[in-house]
Amino acid sequence: MSDAGAPVSLADYEARARETLDANAWAYFAGGAADEITLAANRAAWAASWLQPRVLRASAQGHTRVELLGRTLAHPILVAPMAFQRLAHESGELGVALAAAAQGAGMVLSAQASVPLEQVARLVRPEPARGPLWFQLYLQGERGFDLELVRRAEAAGYEALVLTVDAPVHGARDRERRAGFRLPPDVAAVNLAAAPTSARGGELCGGLLASAPSWDDVAWLRAQTKLPLVLKGVLHPEDAKLAHAHGADALIVSNHGGRTLDTALPTAWALPRIADALAGVSGAALPLLVDGGIRRGTDVLKAIALGARAVLVGRPIAFALAAAGPQGVAHALRLLRDELEIAMALAGVATLADVPRELLFEASKSSLGAPWERPR
Template sequence: MTLRELHDAARAALDPVTYDYVAGGAGEERVLAANERAFDRYALLPRVLCGSETRDTAVDLPGAPGASPVVVAPTAFHRLAHRHGERATARAAAAEGAVLVTGTAATTAVAGVVAAARGTAADPAVWFQLYPHPRRDVTEALVRRAEDAGCTALVLTVDSPVFGRHTRDLRNGFTDLPPGYAAENMRGLPGAPPGRPAAITMSPAVSWRDIDRTRRMTALPVLVKGVLHPRDALLAVEHGAAGVIVSNHGGRQCDTVPAAVDCLPAVARAVAGRVPVLLDGGVRRGGDIAVALALGASAVGVGRPVVWGLAAEGEAGVRRVLAALRDEYDHTLALCGGRRNTDLTGDMVVRREETW
């Protein structure tokens, strides 16, 4: 099955409200559509007579040496898509050598996610995504859970000072999880109701000071996710970020921002190789990965396609998505004359509307 066919199978399998939750974006969903369309504006200029029979596509990421350049981006509530939820996703990612970023809004607690990954691979890389909480003790409790579980890095999502307004969810009345499902990482936190998870809380008052505090809480590398402006990328590096993730939250936050890939070159120039730059948003094929790496990314994150694979075929579907993207990327790299990821350079990317 192609990724498009997996999407169609997932749509048929999912409750329509769940499908809309995963597929939808903020506002009129202009950014959601732009993330994918933006890749169509870029073309690759291959080099010739400089390739190799075999290629090395591994990349060293914080807490994940020798990882695949395809990372499983954080997405919420996997048990709504499949009964095995995040455990199935974790096993698939570990089997394919991909970093899994499991999130605060997972329907399986982080310890269970890491245990599932370890049941498949000896040394899997699982990162923990969290939102800087306005209460320091809540953030610290989540950090400790990630450490105790065996996560190898933290990913701070900083593009959500408030929740995005999702038109589909408002229309469907999707304001809370069905009975039997919860954001399991939020249980037992300071201030949480006894036996119930605390709410995931955003705050517009979160600042770079909170990034500094989080870094002081842990020895784990901390990546900053949700950066679009090059000055913020530079600030992230100055505040000790181990990596910068260019992202507009999959079009689920502000519906007036650029497509993520259009922001990538300026961010990469600002970071200037001091830390890895990752991109998520709109990646749907191996050629998209090649474009992103040529424009300065070290790796890309993939979110919705993973959920479609999970909903359609469970663990096997997630493996199918990750393997397809990896193999398509390797094939594109070969066609562009590359032996390794760094052979893809900015001068190999042109706009399709330009005349040569």
């Protein structure tokens, strides 16, 4: 990629992806649930937090390293689990995994990946500077199949399991329905090919909730594996406490990128409430991660200030993959890390462990108002 005309922000990649993807794939990657209120609010909530930088602070020994689940990460940016990445580019999850490894970013492989989980692990595990490699699970309602998938992930060398808990059914994705979304014949959730057909029973959602996971399933999964167990999709402080009680090793504060329950609160609002709730529970030192609307290095810094140990980025990675393949993904991750370093330097924080909650000045306390409310 030459410098002339190259993307300089994640938004640039989104614009290029819009020109590259067909209507079917664009609806899938860009869309959210229903009126897409939560989808928009995720981004707006980060923008509504103002930074109060400190000046003349010593930062010569600064760095972006963080400790997470027994590993030292070069920086706190991970690739979120996203299904069917071969919709965006022929290299799919393999290209994203290589790009993430090249940038020292962690990757969470979706259970609905369009390539075998073993193939991704073989490709990137030998990379010495890669970030952590985690595997996402959706419990399928049949413990024999679920346990087989866990054992495959363990044998392949994945370092943690990420159980998504906020999507027992699909959201009402109007944009996908308007586009008549269909997977092309050569793209499928290959790791779930032998998954059981969901049981039917009850009235809600055509009986699909009969096989929806519960806290008992979390406890069962915790007992089946020695891998760290991360719960993804927690927004309520009481659920965060229950996750701790059921043996979770970390939590991802997430509303599924606005793709499930529309008008669910934005993650930037949920994160500090969960952090505060867990701070009041003895022994509940759960690392928190967050996703949803992260587009700038300043967003990453704000997430750390609000209690996150790391962030996950989803749609921008799919857009970069569509626009420029694996090279675009690597460049997008580098842009985000560079912006984080710039934000740290200008905010007067040398390390992420030094980021205080007081770095943020809430828009509601300012006569300037939120960015979208100011006169133009």
